[in-house]
Amino acid sequence: MGSVLPSFQWLSLFFLIISVNVCAFKIPRLGTWQRSTKERDPEISSSLHLSDDDLKTFYYTQRLDHFNYRPDSYHTFQQRYMVNFKYWGGAKSSAPIFAFFGAEGPVDEDAKYIGFLRDNAPQFNALIVFIEHRYYGKSIPFGSSEEAMRNASTRGYFNSAQAIADYAAVLLHIKKTLSAQNSPIIVIGGSYGGMLASWFRLKYPHIALGALASSAPILYFNGIAPQAGYYYIVTKDFKETSESCYQTIRKSWSEIDRVAKKPNGLSILSKRFKTCDKLNKSFDLKDYLDSLYTDAAQYNYPSEHPVKIVCGAIDAAAKKTDILGQIFEGVVAYKQHRSCYDMNEYNHPTESFLGWRWQTCSEIIMPIGHEKNDSMFPPAPFNMKTFVQECRSLYGVLPQPHWVTTYYGGPDLKLILHRFASNIIFSNGLRDPYSSGGVLESISNTVVAVTTVNGCHCLDIQSRKANDPQWLVTQRNTEVKIIKGWIAEYKADLIALTKQIKAPAEPKS
Incomplete structure (x- = not known):
């Protein structure tokens, strides 16, 4: 959404945003419609x-x-x-x-x-x-x-x-x-x-x-709604669609980390997931997959059932490849065949992206995190202290998490x-x-x-x-x-x- 900003200053701000510890900063995108709707439907x-x-x-x-x-x-x-x-x-x-x-x-x-x-x-x-x-x-x-x-x-x-x-x-x-x-x-x-x-x-x-x-x-x-509520429903959507798909996704995070620790691990992951640029850290891949799964669940339109598409591909690949191969098949099914897959697809520095980042750093502060229990995502609880520090480093102002209420x-x-x-x-x-x-x-x-x-x-x-x-x-x-x-x-x-x-x-x- 929005045009890509050309100025060096904006790109500097963008790279600063994505260089901070995004785990504590991850607030899933809002929006009335799925950004890739035109391509997909x-x-x-x-x-x-x-x-x-x-x-x-x-x-x-x-x-x-x-x-x-x-x-x-x-x-x-x-x-x-x-x-x-x-x-x-x-x-x-x-x-x-x-x-x-x-x-x-x-x-x-x-x-x-x-x-x-x-x-x-x-x-x-x-x-x-x-x-x-x-x-x-x-x-x-x-x-x-x-x-x-x-x-x-x-x-x-x-x-x-x-x-x-x-x-x-x-x-x-x-x-x-x-x-x-x-x-x-x-x-x-x-x-x-x-x-x-x-x-x-x-x-x-x-x-x-x-x-x-x-x-x-x-x-x-x-703190009115539970922090883990968002990811609980994402997990529920996938689990109800396919128990085996849910289990495969749940196991995949540790498998990504295991491969990444190898001497040439990031190159292996880059090739297996056909990334447009070589991975600098395994988090980039995991963040991309996190965004893909939440996007599929949030915009699970009945005309196309994206969660069913992802899980169908993951389950169909079970007999011919390993866990990472199954996950990649899910990516291909959802994003369709491409020459490469941009791990930064959900974080492009558009005017809308940077504007919304400011809003979620100043006022629209929704403490969303993962919990270990019954989740297909690795634990990543929301940390308000870290969140405040990151927002201050980005914009020089303190967030007001209590102002909306x-x-x-x-x-x-x-x-x-x-x-x-x-x-x-x-x-x-x-x-x-x-x-x-x-x-x-x-x-x-x-x-x-x-x-x-x-x-x-x-x-x-x-x-x-x-x-x-x-x-x-x-x-x-x-x-x-x-x-x-x-x-x-x-x-x-x-x-x-x-x-x-x-x-x-x-x-x-």
């Missing part, structure tokens, strides 16, 4: 039928700092947003606005894959809006990514509170421009964007009527949501590793959990497909029904309020 690519006329691009002159009155706070940047007017019923009918919150990447990429808005806008007569997150895509303060990320002062405006304040400003601007003051807004987001959507509903209930937060791990902060709600979040929150859907697929940090049970009649046993990360908000399983169709229909209820209640209240205002005042006695 031609059906998805062919379904991207948006024409240039459907989405129109606009830029809003956004304030740099919403929470300060220093002179530099009034600096501005151009924030990109995209609007589809095709289905909108207009302001006079109080037709709703569906607003998708961009997250850690360019918003035009989200617009291709996130089909929930486009698929359902016709029955709501809804306006569709996609808003880009500051510091990503084309919504870059200070003129360029290099300048925006140059030092702690310029990076300091890069956080979730500023981002949702941006969204508030853009949405109010749209309503004013279209004279749509009575059009209710439903905010939608997935993954980190899902967290933003739910937080927006809490912080700006006067702007958003409701929120659909897909695969939003809002409980994965400050301080600002949005802490260990008693479920009680807090029960007491004052409303109109939020938390949707999760239980095969998604990040569901371990999600809201999986309804908290009240209006803060509702919608889950599916076989679902994966953000699947419900992706484009509808002809071969979608019935459980996925049912999940989406449930979400649509809930949103219809919110809007119907809103319109009833609007009518009642309008009648009350127009009613003549009773004469005084």
Whole structure:
């Protein structure tokens, strides 16, 4: 995601990032869609039928700092947003606005894959809006990514509170421009964007009527969710698919270490796994495999079942090769045949990669680690002390691991949501590793959990497909029904309020 940055300074920062002890720094990637989806699922690519006329691009002159009155706070940047007017019923009918919150990447990429808005806008007569997150895509303060990320002062405006304040400003601007003051807004987001959507509903209930937060791990902060929850579900996904595959992967880590200790061990591993560059340490291979397995589990789409593909290849190779040969066959099955395999594939220094690294080092700190018990991964518990030291060495600032729970709600979040929150859907697929940090049970009649046993990360908000399983169709229909209820209640209240205002005042006695 994002363009590869050419500057020497950025490459220096990247190499510094990957040179630190990544074991304590490994926070699995969020994101609403799998970055290699285009390559792996031609059906998805062919379904991207948006024409240039459907989405129109606009830029809003956004304030740099919403929470300060220093002179530099009034600096501005151009924030990109995209609007589809095709289905909108207009302001006079109080037709709703569906607003998708961009997250850690360019918003035009989200617009291709996130089909929930486009698929359902016709029955709501809804306006569709996609808003880009500051510091990503084309919504870059200070003129360029290099300048925006140059030092702690310029990076300091890069956080979730500023981002949702941006969204508030853009949405109010749209309503004013279209004279749509009575059009209710439903905010939608997935993954980190899902967290933003739910937080927006809490912080700006006067702007958003409701929120659909897909695969939003809002409980994965400050020790609320178990640290090993993410990797426990990855392991569970593989183990339920194939016990023998699970056992092979579990044994492979020590086998990699055993071979690496040989005099020419790293060269042997490089040849066996056809790495594009010779391995400098066995960790590079293990980190690549870790990312591959988590990627397969997190985006285990029912149309392709990547976990089944990996395990099928591993198991099929059992009689013709050793453990490492089996693991390599799993890589080939998942990544397809290539001349070589880039061990740094999941760590390329794109703008999105470096931006998200900053966010996970400053504010979005999810303590995710491995535990030994019942895991197919080697032990690697999350170490907050080491994590803080690494982030300080990278950026010169201390992480704030408690800020998210301080600002949005802490260990008693479920009680807090029960007491004052409303109109939020938390949707999760239980095969998604990040569901371990999600809201999986309804908290009240209006803060509702919608889950599916076989679902994966953000699947419900992706484009509808002809071969979608019935459980996925049912999940989406449930979400649509809930949103219809919110809007119907809103319109009833609007009518009642309008009648009350127009009613003549009773004469005084």
